[in-house]
Amino acid sequence: MTHALIVDDDVDSAAMLSELIAMQGLTVACAHSLRDARKQLALQAPDLVLLDLRLPDGSGMDLFSDPDLLANSEVVLITGHASLETSILALRLGAVDYLIKPINMKHLQGVLSRVIKPAVFKAEVADLTANLASTGHFGQLWGRSPAMQRVYDQIARVAGSGVTVFITGESGTGKEVVAQTIHELSRRRKMPFLGVNCGAISPNLIESEIFGHEKGSFTGADRQHQGFFERAAGGTLFLDEITEMPPDLQVKLLRVLETGRFLRVGATQSQETDVRIIAATNRSPMQAVAEGHLRVDLMYRLNVFPIDLPPLRDRLSDVPLLADRFLKLIGEQEGREKSFSPEALAQLSAYRWPGNVRELRNAVHRAYVMASGNTIDTQWLPQEDRSPDVPAMAPDSAPVQAAVAPARDSETPAGRVNGEASEGSVVLPLGISLAEAEQALIEATLQHYGHQKERTAAALGISLKTLYNRLKRYAAEEGSGPG
Incomplete structure (x- = not known):
C-alpha cells in the first residue's frame, strides 16, 4: 500500500490533509518539524512526502541536504501561493510537483494518482x-x-x-x-x-x-x-x-x-x-x-x-539515421521496402536542410515515390546550391535583408511597400507599419525562393502553417480592396 508522509507545522492543516489522503486508500503519517520528519523517514520510507517549506526548526529544503533520506520518495511541495520562484525551487530541490494552500481535492487526487517510485x-x-x-x-x-x-x-x-x-x-x-x-x-x-x-x-x-x-x-x-x-x-x-x-x-x-x-x-x-x-x-x-x-x-x-533544439545542419551526423528511419516507416506504409545508395546518404549528409527534420522527411518521401527501383540514388534528392546558408531561427537573419529608404514616396499608397532594391533585398520606406513591413518581407522571401513555401517558411523562422495563414490573409485583403 502506498504510504504518504505529511510534513507541516500547522497541526489542523496536516490533520485535514491526512484524512483526505486516507480517504484515497493510502496510509499516512504526520510530522510537524524537521526533527520529526527525519524520524519518520528513518522509520518507514514513504512513497510520497508532502512538504511545507516553513517549519519551526528550519526550512523543509534542509531535508534535501541528505540525498539518501528522500532517495525512494516523491516530494510534493506545499505552498501558500503559486509562483515562478516556487516552481524553480521545486525543480532544483528535486520535487515533482506542488500543491497550493488551501489544498484543493481535485489537485490532491491528481497528485496521488501520479505517484511513481523514483527508482x-x-x-x-x-x-x-x-x-x-x-x-x-x-x-x-x-x-x-x-x-x-x-x-x-x-x-x-x-x-x-x-x-x-x-x-x-x-x-x-x-x-x-x-x-x-x-x-x-x-x-x-x-x-x-x-x-x-x-x-x-x-x-x-x-x-x-x-x-x-x-x-x-x-x-x-x-x-x-x-x-x-x-x-x-x-x-x-x-x-x-x-x-x-x-x-x-x-x-x-x-x-x-x-x-x-x-x-x-x-x-x-x-x-x-x-x-x-x-x-x-x-x-x-x-x-x-x-x-x-x-x-x-x-x-x-x-x-x-x-x-x-539544435537545427539539423548542426547535427548532420544524424541525417543517415533519420533518413533510414523515415524510409523504413514509408516502406511499411506502402508495402515495399527501399534503401539508399551510399552516394545518396552522402548527398543527404552534405545538404544544409533549412527546413530541418521536416524537410528531410518530405525529401525522403519524394525520393521514395520517384525511385523506380528498390535503391534510391542521388537523382531525386536535394543538393547544395551556391545560395547563402539559410538560418531559420530569426526573421532578421534571413537572407532577404531590409534596406531603409530615406522617406515614404508620396506617390506610394498607404499599405504598399515598393520594389526590390536588388536581388536578395527589399526596400522598406520609413513610416510604414510593422504589418506592412512583415508582408513585404514574406512576399519578397517567397519570390526569392521561387515560391517554394517550405524554404520560405524556414528562412523566415515561421511554420508552414503560419506562412499559409499569412498568404491567405494577404490574398483576402487584396480581394477586398478597391477595384
Whole structure:
C-alpha cells in the first residue's frame, strides 16, 4: 500500500490533509518539524512526502541536504501561493510537483494518482539511455549526436517534475516530438497529451478553443464547448507557436498559470484545471518580447525550464539515421521496402536542410515515390546550391535583408511597400507599419525562393502553417480592396 508522509507545522492543516489522503486508500503519517520528519523517514520510507517549506526548526529544503533520506520518495511541495520562484525551487530541490494552500481535492487526487517510485522512473530513463547507442533513439526522438544527447539529458531531468517547459528551435526541428517524449516519461503519461498550434487558429476563435465557451455566449455558439484545458485535464497541454497567441489572450493564459483556474467564454464561474503546460516557439524568446509578440511576464512564467533544439545542419551526423528511419516507416506504409545508395546518404549528409527534420522527411518521401527501383540514388534528392546558408531561427537573419529608404514616396499608397532594391533585398520606406513591413518581407522571401513555401517558411523562422495563414490573409485583403 502506498504510504504518504505529511510534513507541516500547522497541526489542523496536516490533520485535514491526512484524512483526505486516507480517504484515497493510502496510509499516512504526520510530522510537524524537521526533527520529526527525519524520524519518520528513518522509520518507514514513504512513497510520497508532502512538504511545507516553513517549519519551526528550519526550512523543509534542509531535508534535501541528505540525498539518501528522500532517495525512494516523491516530494510534493506545499505552498501558500503559486509562483515562478516556487516552481524553480521545486525543480532544483528535486520535487515533482506542488500543491497550493488551501489544498484543493481535485489537485490532491491528481497528485496521488501520479505517484511513481523514483527508482521506477530512474530505471526507465536508464533503459532509454543504455539503448541509445544500439537503437539510435530516445523515446520518439532519433539521433546520437552530442547536441541531441544534451537534449535527452534535459528531458530526463525535467520529465518527472511538474514544472513548465519552454522549447525553442527553428521550424521543423521536432519541438512537438520533444513535448510528446516529455509527456510519455512523465507521471501524467496515462492522461491526455493535446498539442495546439496557436498560429493555426483564427484569432477570433482561439480563446473559445483554448478555454471553451458556454451555449449562447456568441453568435453560432449553439452548444457548450469544452476547450483545450478541459480536454487535457490531468495531462499535458502543448502550446506550439505561443508567440502567435494574441496579447490579450496571453494575459488570460498567464492568469491560468498563476492561479490554476480558467473561465469559459460567456461563463461567470471559473473552473480549476490540473494541466501541465509545455510551450514552444521558433523565435528567440527575448527577440519575441522586444518585437511585441510575447509578453515579458508570460515569457518568464513559461521559461521555467528551457530546452533549445539544435537545427539539423548542426547535427548532420544524424541525417543517415533519420533518413533510414523515415524510409523504413514509408516502406511499411506502402508495402515495399527501399534503401539508399551510399552516394545518396552522402548527398543527404552534405545538404544544409533549412527546413530541418521536416524537410528531410518530405525529401525522403519524394525520393521514395520517384525511385523506380528498390535503391534510391542521388537523382531525386536535394543538393547544395551556391545560395547563402539559410538560418531559420530569426526573421532578421534571413537572407532577404531590409534596406531603409530615406522617406515614404508620396506617390506610394498607404499599405504598399515598393520594389526590390536588388536581388536578395527589399526596400522598406520609413513610416510604414510593422504589418506592412512583415508582408513585404514574406512576399519578397517567397519570390526569392521561387515560391517554394517550405524554404520560405524556414528562412523566415515561421511554420508552414503560419506562412499559409499569412498568404491567405494577404490574398483576402487584396480581394477586398478597391477595384
